[in-house]
Amino acid sequence: MPGSQDQDRELIRRAQRGDQHAFGDLYVIHAPAIFRYLFAQLENCMDAEDLTGEVFLKAWQSLPKYMERGVPFLAFLFRIAHNTLVDHYRQNNRLEQQAPDEMDGYHEDGTPEPVETVGKLLEHQKILAVLSKLRPDYQSVLTLRFISELSPEETARVMKRSVGAIRVLQHRALAALREALNEKQ
Amino acid sequence: MRTERQIEKIINDYLPSIGNGQETLESVVEKFPEMANELRPRLEAALWLRDARFALATRPGYIHDSRKYLETKIEESQPKGWLGKIFRQHTAQHWVFNIASTVMIILLLALVINSTALTARLSIPGDPFYTTKLFLEDARLAFTFDPVDRSNLHMEYSRQRTSEFVELVLDGDYDQLPAATTRLESEIIASLHALNRVTLADGAAKQPATAGLQHTLSNEISMLRILQQSSPQGVNAEIELAIQVVQAGVMALR
Numbered sequence: 220m221p222g223s224q225d226q227d228r229e230l231i232r233r234a235q236r237g238d239q240h241a242f243g244d245l246y247v248i249h250a251p252a253i254f255r256y257l258f259a260q261l262e263n264c265m266d267a268e269d270l271t272g273e274v275f276l277k278a279w280q281s282l283p284k285y286m287e288r289g290v291p292f293l294a295f296l297f298r299i300a301h302n303t304l305v306d307h308y309r310q311n312n313r314l315e316q317q318a319p320d321e322m323d324g325y326h327e328d329g330t331p332e333p334v335e336t337v338g339k340l341l342e343h344q345k346i347l348a349v350l351s352k353l354r355p356d357y358q359s360v361l362t363l364r365f366i367s368e369l370s371p372e373e374t375a376r377v378m379k380r381s382v383g384a385i386r387v388l389q390h391r392a393l394a395a396l397r398e399a400l401n402e403k404q
Numbered sequence: 405m406r407t408e409r410q411i412e413k414i415i416n417d418y419l420p421s422i423g424n425g426q427e428t429l430e431s432v433v434e435k436f437p438e439m440a441n442e443l444r445p446r447l448e449a450a451l452w453l454r455d456a457r458f459a460l461a462t463r464p465g466y467i468h469d470s471r472k473y474l475e476t477k478i479e480e481s482q483p484k485g486w487l488g489k490i491f492r493q494h495t496a497q498h499w500v501f502n503i504a505s506t507v508m509i510i511l512l513l514a515l516v517i518n519s520t521a522l523t524a525r526l527s528i529p530g531d532p533f534y535t536t537k538l539f540l541e542d543a544r545l546a547f548t549f550d551p552v553d554r555s556n557l558h559m560e561y562s563r564q565r566t567s568e569f570v571e572l573v574l575d576g577d578y579d580q581l582p583a584a585t586t587r588l589e590s591e592i593i594a595s596l597h598a599l600n601r602v603t604l605a606d607g608a609a610k611q612p613a614t615a616g617l618q619h620t621l622s623n624e625i626s627m628l629r630i631l632q633q634s635s636p637q638g639v640n641a642e643i644e645l646a647i648q649v650v651q652a653g654v655m656a657l658r
Contacts, residue, residue: 239478243471250467255460264463272470272477279478283498342459349452365453366460371412390408390446393415397445400452 227292235282242282246275249293252367253300258343259350259362260304270307274300293369294376301377352399357392364389410436411443415450423454528568529580529587552606555598555613559620562591566624569646573635581642585649592621592653599657618657624650 227248233241253274258267277299285295350358356378363374364385371389375382414436421427429447433440524536541561548554565588572580595617603610625647632643 237482239475239482242478243475246471246474247467250470251462254462254466255457258460259456268462268466268470272474275474276477279481342456346456346459361453365450366457368457386408386412390411393446393449396449396452400449 224291231282231285231292234279235285239279242275242279245292249296250275252293252369253296256297256300256362256367257304259346259366260358261307262347264343266307270300270303274303277303291373291376293373297363297367297369297373297377349396349399352402353392353395356388357395360385360388361392361396407439407442411439411446414443415447418447419450419454422451528571528575528577529584530572530577551598551601551604552609552613555595555602556616558591558595558598559617562588562595563620563624565591566627566646566650570627570631573631573639573643578639578642581639581646585642585646588646589649589652592650595620596653596656614657618654621650621654621657625654 227245230241230245230248234245250271254267254271257270257274258264261267261270274296278296281295281299285292290298350361353361359378360374363369363377364371369377371382371385375385378385380388414432418427418432422429422432429444429451432447433444436443520533520536521540524533524540527533527537541564545554545557548557565584569581569584569588572578572584599610599613599617602613628643628647628650632640632647635643
């Protein structure tokens with residue numbers, strides 16, 4: 220679960236005064252959740268890593284504006300992450316990306332990667348394939364709730380919906396996911 | 405909505421126990437037979453997502469290494485110098501808003517003070533701003549250090565008191581006349597004291613200052629005499645008293 224709000228508040232206060240180490244602590248707390256959110260929607264790990272860094276650099280640049288908006292920090296980060304992802308899709312049309320079969324499991328020189336890495340890549344491809352069968356809002360709610368481990372309240376803030384609406388959406392999304400898994404099998 | 409809430413709670417409560425082997429999917433579903441049909445597929449989906457979470461985790465050492473990289477990037481982009489650091493803490497909008505609001509407040513205050521001073525300057529005894537008028541006069545005196553200037557200021561205030569007295573009579577506000585006479589007397593006494601200080605400080609300035617005060621008091625007497633002739637009989641005594649006060653000042657000058 221991402222860090223407590225009190226801890227966040229203190230680190231944000233220091234980061235707003237220009238303390239990059241405090242922002243580094245915020246990064247350690249929240250980067251794993253942001254990474255998982257991005258990786259669940261991207262074809263490869265390198266892109267997810269690059270975009271995670273980009274999200275936090277944008278967050279650093281927008282930090283002075285953050286207090287004025289009064290949004291919880293995690294929701295603020297996930298909104299940046301969502302916008303960064305949208306920009307990424309615009310810049311690199313997904314259809315034009317290299318097909319996973321052509322690259323996954325091999326280094327540039329053609330030697331195979333370790334078995335563990337290949338297994339993880341295949342697992343990732345399977346996750347993407349299943350999630351991509353769902354409606355975008357189902358994908359978002361499941362990714363935020365179960366992959367990034369946000370609370371219903373935080374998810375509601377990120378998706379700009381009420382907590383009740385998130386609960387209903389999650390209920391339907393889980394059922395849809397189960398159906399998608401059945402189809403896959 | 406109730407079922408959705410219940411299933412969400414079950415998932416939140418039992419997902420960790422299934423994960424650490426304390427429970428199984430079947431054992432959890434058996435605990436809630438009335439909603440087994442709805443719960444089972446959702447719990448299965450939630451378990452699949454939990455496993456997916458591990459597959460989507462960052463590679464070992466990534467957070468540590470990328471943190472260093474991020475901090476270096478931030479360090480490079482940090483504004484140099486104290487001015488840059490101050491500007492980093494607030495957005496351009498914030499600065500524009502702060503400066504604009506400060507300027508607006510200063511302008512508004514200047515407008516209010518100016519209007520108050522103007523209203524006070526035109527006020528006569530009994531008006532709400534009359535106390536402000538006296539306060540402003542005292543403030544002006546407090547910041548006038550040259551004896552000649554102070555003497556001139558007292559003469560100006562003496563003329564003011566006489567004008568106020570005339571206005572009170574013309575407005576028929578006779579209740580304020582005794583107090584106005586007392587203030588006129590105080591101002592004439594203050595003028596005489598100021599004149600003494602001029603004499604002590606600068607002998608050459610004594611002559612024109614004395615002539616000035618004499619001229620002022622003579623004019624005041626003339627003004628009050630004209631007022632006496634054109635005013636009702638009932639207010640004659642008060643005007644006469646004011647004339648005597650000014651005449652006493654002339655006598656003191658001689």
